[in-house]
Structures are given as structure tokens and as C-alpha cells.
Amino acid sequence: MGSSPGGRRAPAGGWRTATVTAVDRPTPRGVRLRLDVADRIDHLPGQHYVVRLTAEDGYRAQRSYSVASPPGDPQVELFVERLEDGEVSGYLADVVEPGDVLEVRGPIGGWFVWDGGSPALLVGGGSGVVPLVAMLRTAHDLGRSDLLRLAVAARTRALLPYADELAGSGALLALSREPNGIRRAGRLVAEDLVPLWEPGQTAYVCGSASFAEAASQLLVGLGVPAPDIRVERFGPSGTSG
């Protein structure tokens, strides 16, 4: 792969203070946080923030979470999936309330970003759809929704973050445990992607390590040049998402 599309990105800068303005739980294990970030740097769709928690005794833990909001949104929206035994995700999912203050750092990442002006195929699994939602919303704000094609996967629609928004924008929903009306239950397969792929697209693949690996190999199998595929993987130990 080469350099990032827009050249060098601004550094993440230092830690900032974010005030939680809204919390809701759209999926059984997912929490959506809306944040007011002091002096925030505009992000690009696809970038992430680090959230850092500090205990009374000074112990700290930090994790990265993708941003779902477009750059034009006055607030930063994060979607966090509560992982089993997740130290940070458990706190964000179960303890945080509006009015709480969190330390954040970002935006971070200059590779898994969409420039807003070129065609892209977005492929997300589970909470891996979050950065793709930022791209989708950005395209909407720019009046360029025509540039994006989406395929998203989850076990069931109820477990898919932003399911209504994604389905409403024409995303293909591959649900492995239930039919979705036009498609039988089953994992994402090559024939799901064939009608979405066009030469000239950059492909953005985001999800768990196993999903990202499977989806990126499907694309390679379809003839998508490897340099045109950008991958964001979540580690199995809750390194992201």
C-alpha cells in the first residue's frame, strides 16, 4: 500500500476533555455515546478516538473506538460494544451517564479514511460498521451518497449497530442467523459482493479479525487489487470497537 490519500494527517494532539451529552443502548451489548469535545480537531470519516479512564488510585486504562459521526456533526459519536470482561467497554456500557467527563485523544488514523470524493465499497461486520456509518453520513452531508456501496454483516438484525440507518441507505445486510426478506440466513459470501464491486472503488473492510480476514480474502478473490483494500481489524481482546 502507498501513502494515505490526503498525505500526512495532523497528529492526534494531547488529551482533551469530553463531556458526555447522551447515552443510549441501541443493541443488547452496544452503547452509543455522544460527546462534547473541548477544542476538538475535525476528524475524517473512518478515524478513531482513544478514551482514557483513570481510577482513584491513578490506575489508567485506554482503548480506541471508531467515530460514527460525520465531521460536520457538532458532537463526536462513539459506538462501543461491551466485550466479555471488557475493562473499558464495560465501564462505558454500564456506568457512564450524561454529564460525566471523559479524557479523549484524537482523531487518530490516516489510512482507514474516506476522502469524500471517490467511489468506495464499504464492508463491515458487527461493530465494524461504525467507521462506515461516519463515511455514509459524510456522503449524505456532501450529497454524494451515490459514491458508496455497502455490505454489512451480523448474526441478527437486532445485533447490528445502526441497522435501520444502514438498511435505509440501501446497504446489503448479510445476517448469518436469520433471513432478511431478500436473502437467506448465512455469512457474507462472494455473490453478495459481486453486484456491489466496480473497478475504481477503494474497499474499506472493518470488523473482528476473523471477519476482516474473511471479507478481505473474498474481495481479493473477486479480483479487487490488494492495494485498493484497506482493512481495520479489531483484536479479539478488545483492542478496538
Next chain:
Amino acid sequence: MTGPTRGFLGRRRERDPRLPPGQYDTGADWPVLTAEPTPRIAPETWSITVDGRVANPTTWTWDEVHRLPGSEYRGDIHCVTTWSKFDTHFAGVSVDTLLEAAGPAPEAAFVMATAKTGYTTNLPLADVTGGRAWLVWEFGGEPLPIEHGGPVRLLVPHLYFWKSAKWVTRLTLLQRDQPGFWEQNGYHDRGDPWREQRYQGD
């Protein structure tokens, strides 16, 4: 320095001294974090080249690199995404062995590691010499899995793991530092976990 986060207790009250600041023990897991599709590289088509500011630019095939004196690493590894993995065991060849053959020029001060995928990462030459860096093809006595960089990856365990380029095929010695892939994308030029050098400006 800000105060505590309301209601956050933290999980680990006993902090393992092997954990650099901001890291946690990932246990038996080994998360896979790469930005590109995993390339399938047959060992017989793989080679490693050391070039740039050297007296003898040299390329070794899979068979040739295996005939070099072997070297192992036993110890911990640390990823910028905050996981650390204790007591790993890698086997391959010391980067010192390759450099000895290639003969670094006096002005060589940095290294750019390049992967088969085009991924790059930059390092001070001093960070890959003196028994601190390896090319490895075995993990835990087994061939290095492709998702972890097999057949051969760079291993620089005292720095964050994005410096340990997977699928490495080239080490280019440079007089001046140049940012690699993540370093162009906001990450720190050196990446010392004990100084928590995660992003530019740390």
C-alpha cells in the same frame, strides 16, 4: 493531568511490572492488527534484501537465510493498541547477522523495513543492532502463522509492535530518517513502550 473518572474502579489492582504504562496482559490471545489483506507468500518465492547505505547489498532466499546462524527471542511483546503478550518465543536470525554481511556504511543511521504488501516502518539503526532485532519464521516452535507475518517478519520487541513489520522483504539503510506507513499516519517515529511513545508528539 486530570482527576479520576467517576465510577471507574479499574480491574487490575496488582500491576505486573512487565507491563509498560497503559498496557494490559492479553494472555493467551494474540490479536491480529494489520491494515491490508493478508498476503499468501510461498516461502520459496520469499527473499530478504539488505540494501541502501551498505557496502554489499545482499539478498538471501528462504533456504539461504535458514543456513545462517540461528537466533531466538524469549520475552514480551507490546502493541500500541494497548495489549502486551508475555513470554513469547520466536526463532529466526539476528538482524546483526544480515548487517554483518551487508556492511553498513559509516553514514547509515536509520533503517526502512518494507513488507511484501508495501507496508513500511522506519527505525533508528541502533534499534535493530546489538542483539535487539530479528527476522523470525517460528513462533512457539511452529512456523509463523501468515496472519502474524509468516513466512518471515521483523521482530523488534523493545518497540511497539507496528515496528515489527510483517511479511518483511527488505531492509534499506538510510542516512536520514523517513517516516514509514503508520509514522506518516500520526504514529510516533520511535515507539518506545516504556516511554509510551504512541503518537506524534508523545
